[in-house]
Amino acid sequence: MPDWSARLNELATAAEVPGAVLGIWHDGATTITPYGVLNTATGVETTADSLFQIGSISKPWTATMIVQLAAEDRLRLDDPVVKLLPEAPIDPRITVRHLLNHTSGIDGDVFTDTGRGDDCLQRYVALLADVDQLFDPGTAYSYCNAGFVVLGRLIEVLDGRTWDESLRARLVGPLGLAHTVTLPEEAILYRAARGHTSEDGTPVVTWQLPRSLGPAGLVTASAGDLLEFARMHLIDDAYAAMQEPQVPFAGGIGGFVDLGLTWRIYDWGGRRILGHDGSTISQTAFLRIDPEARLIMCLLTNSGNGTRLFEPLATEVFTEFVGVGHPDSPQPAEGPVDDRQVGRYERASVRLDVVRRDEGLALIMQATGDRLAFAEEPVHEYEMVPTEPLDGDHFVIRYSPDHPWVPVTVTPTHLFTSGRVTPRV
Known part of the structure; x- marks a missing residue:
């Protein structure tokens, strides 16, 4: 077995990532390996239980709660969203499934800060009246953060509480996750990573996105808690439908070939891998699951350079356990330019x-x-x-x-x- 601490140290140093945590769960055994510092300004050391922003890996958490509501017969995935949420000023043809699969056509990168209040999602959804519809629902794929805020608001209306409260009641509490939060005043009670970018070569420490983007990207968690969430999807058949292909993905980057119900489905050397990536302001996170091998890997970083670390590290981890690595990136070639x-x-x-x-x-x-x-x-x-x-x-x-x-x-x-x-x- 490789010395993951040494390899993480070497690869993170080469990628210029200040702090990271590698988490591996394999057939019942968990290994958590920290590296570096959480904040270059303070020098606070990264530990196994440190919290990082997992960005868009929050989307499978929101999707999981939608699937729970469907199992409770409180919604159907093919229901029009406006049937369940009349306040939503969106195309009446858009269904819950369209939002889960990024096929709604809503122009998705709306990052409006609608405040810190518990009504922030309601106020955000109202703003979509002024957002363009890029294509007819169900006719194309385009990554859509706004759609997951709408899903978060739908959860709020059906549950009668904020999205953050539903996350705690439906996932954090039942799974026993002691190091998962959504709000900065909660994160400061733990060893929490700060993002790192640079201006003119000088490191700059950053924090997070507006609360209005919570259901799309504001879960903050430890590697151990993220592995536990992923393990639930590995062992609980109630969520099996989330892993079935729904929409083909034409780009193919990183082996991404299909989209399930929010889970991305990758082809790594003929092996079917599930996962998702996430990024906030200079924090990047990665999650991959091999259901057949009962293998889960996550990597949490406090740098925009996280991809430079993830690809070689994922290749080493997956080669060790299942004999395949991260697919090669597309490469340039000689061709026409006009x-x-x-x-x-x-x-x-x-x-x-x-x-x-x-x-x-x-x-x-x-x-x-x-x-x-x-x-x-x-x-x-x-x-x-x-x-x-x-x-x-x-x-x-x-x-x-x-x-x-x-x-x-x-x-x-x-x-x-x-x-x-x-x-x-």
Whole structure:
């Protein structure tokens, strides 16, 4: 068995990640390995029970509560949302399932801070009256944070309490999770990680997103608690339907091939892996489950460089237990480049400009609207390089030479990257 502490230390140092916790559960045995510091400004050491923001890994928690409500016969997944939540100013064709599967068509990256009060989700949902519908419900996939806030509000209405309270009553308490919270005043009672970004090379310590994004991304937990939540999905047949493919995912990054009921389904060397990733303001988290091997791995980090650490570490962990590693990232190739991709693409919180740069193309990403309040880098330019299939529509970008390549698809009507549809304007 490898020395996971030594490997985590080596790989995290190379990836410039200040603090991380690796969690492994395999057939009943749990290993928790901490590394580094939670906060470079204070030097507080990372421990096995330290709390990290798990970002969008919160979405399976919200989805789990929706599945519980369906089992209680209080909703059906194919119910129109407005039947259950008349206040929601959204397309009446959108169902609960559309929200779970990111196929609602709602422009999803709405990061409006609607305050710290218990009515923050209700106020957020009301704002969707001014948000664009990108496509007809059920006709495409586009990652949608806003849809999970709507699901959180639906839970509040059916349960008669806040989403945070339902999370505690339905999951945190029954699972005995002693290190899982949602609010900053709860997190400060524990050893809690702070995110780390940089300005002009100087480390800057950051915190979290608005409370209004809670159901989409504000669970804060220890590695042990996250493993326990994942283990419930491994052993409890009540949630088996969440693991069944619902929507194919065309991007294929990281082996992601299908979406279940919120769970992502990956193909790693022919093995079926479940999981989800999450990011907040310079905290990144990763969760992978191999049901057949009864293997769960999670990695929590306090850096935007978490992916640079996760991919080689996941390869080592999964190779050790099941003989497969993290799939290779897409790679650039020689292919056609012309001006038909050049143009502006825009959706809530982001503007994308494809521009000509000498003999090639570049993608300029600009944060807009409410996202500017916490954007780690409001403007960033990426080299846009052709990749397979060499048809003039498929490209890859990467944040820096040390980061993995990410696919970009451009059509006459939209640009698709990071799982999101952005219309041409």
